Amino acid sequence: MATPSVIALTGFIAWTLFLLVLMEVIRLQLVLRGKVAANRIPPDNANLSPFMQRLARAHANCVENLPVLGGLLLVAIATGNTALTDPLAYWLLGARLFQSLVHLISTTALAVSVRFMAFAVQLAIGVYWALSLLSGS
Numbered sequence: 001m002a003t004p005s006v007i008a009l010t011g012f013i014a015w016t017l018f019l020l021v022l023m024e025v026i027r028l029q030l031v032l033r034g035k036v037a038a039n040r041i042p043p044d045n046a047n048l049s050p051f052m053q054r055l056a057r058a059h060a061n062c063v064e065n066l067p068v069l070g071g072l073l074l075v076a077i078a079t080g081n082t083a084l085t086d087p088l089a090y091w092l093l094g095a096r097l098f099q100s101l102v103h104l105i106s107t108t109a110l111a112v113s114v115r116f117m118a119f120a121v122q123l124a125i126g127v128y129w130a131l132s133l134l135s136g137s
Helices: 004-032 050-078 082-105 109-135
Strands: none
Touching: 004 050, 004 082, 050 082, 050 109, 082 109
């Protein structure tokens, strides 16, 4: 049976993959329709729509944070310490999904503040997990 930690780690990976697939499907559609040349799409989608730029950044943010937060989950899973991460695992995943969704929707000052709050929740959980795993309790 999968623990909340396993589900959260898999969910984080799946969400990161979903954002990448969505971005590549949209890019492919733009190329096939002749709206942009395949070799003219920078990694940050700078020459594409504001939504595509936000999508690239939301995906990049997941990629940037997956090794740290996912790594902590993986350590807990590998060492049999999911009792330390399970209680907050779904909170971490929920905050990650929420942060990405807000990022995709808007970059207004309010949206950026809300997005940061979701990120701060993830950071707090990560610090707590790191300290708990290091102390063994």
